[in-house]
Amino acid sequence: MPRRKLVTSLLLGAGSLAGSVLYRRRAARHRERVDIYAEDGSMVSVADGAPEAARLLSLAHELIHSVES
Amino acid sequence: MLRTVDAAQALADLTEISSQIVHVAIVDRDGGVLASTLGDERQAGRFAEGVARLLEEADVAGAVRGLAGFVQLEAATLDGSIFVVRSPAGSSYIAAVTRPEPTVGLVFYDLKHCLKSVGAPAPPARATRRKKADASS
Numbered sequence A: 001m002p003r004r005k006l007v008t009s010l011l012l013g014a015g016s017l018a019g020s021v022l023y024r025r026r027a028a029r030h031r032e033r034v035d036i037y038a039e040d041g042s043m044v045s046v047a048d049g050a051p052e053a054a055r056l057l058s059l060a061h062e063l064i065h066s067v068e069s
Numbered sequence B: 001m002l003r004t005v006d007a008a009q010a011l012a013d014l015t016e017i018s019s020q021i022v023h024v025a026i027v028d029r030d031g032g033v034l035a036s037t038l039g040d041e042r043q044a045g046r047f048a049e050g051v052a053r054l055l056e057e058a059d060v061a062g063a064v065r066g067l068a069g070f071v072q073l074e075a076a077t078l079d080g081s082i083f084v085v086r087s088p089a090g091s092s093y094i095a096a097v098t099r100p101e102p103t104v105g106l107v108f109y110d111l112k113h114c115l116k117s118v119g120a121p122a123p124p125a126r127a128t129r130r131k132k133a134d135a136s137s
Helices: A001-033 A054-066 B002-019 B041-064 B102-118 B132-136
Strands: A034-037 A041-047 B021-028 B033-036 B072-077 B080-086 B094-096
Touching: A034 A054, A034 B041, A041 A054, A041 B041, A054 B041, A054 B072, A054 B080, A054 B094, B002 B021, B002 B033, B002 B102, B021 B041, B021 B102, B033 B041, B041 B072, B041 B080, B041 B094, B072 B102, B080 B102, B094 B102
Parallel strands: none
Antiparallel strands: A034 A041, A034 B072, B021 B033, B021 B094, B072 B080, B080 B094
């Protein structure tokens, strides 16, 4: 059944591609974060998705774009 | 005035050794820009204001998580990162914009070194020897 094999291969390929895109997007989102360090060496990480992260990351984006222009 | 010149030289040295840093500024406690690599004073002023807002928000976020005051931060985005290091006395801070995915430890090290060099006391002036005539009078 060559046609059936072809369809299976295409579906597997499409599935892999979609999975790869979703994984990359998810990984990229997790790369956006704010790490805050105290004097004693302790650190808190405010990752994208946390309540304060949106404001902090928005300010960071603004700053980065402000120096580009 | 001398301090500002020193800060400018420190930033020139910093950008020369660190290719990851795109722009950097040294700002005093009152928000005054001591030196920056940004094109003009207005842009540097806007940058300092933005960093001040980021520091306020980071103070709040840190406090919510039980962190009492902070000395440095990194805000990492896909377009680049913002680094801020406060001086131990809290009298000034250095803020930098870097390329995406920088070597975090190295950037912090360079920024601390730069801030320290600006805050370092000037070497003592050489003592001038009094003339004999003056000393005898």
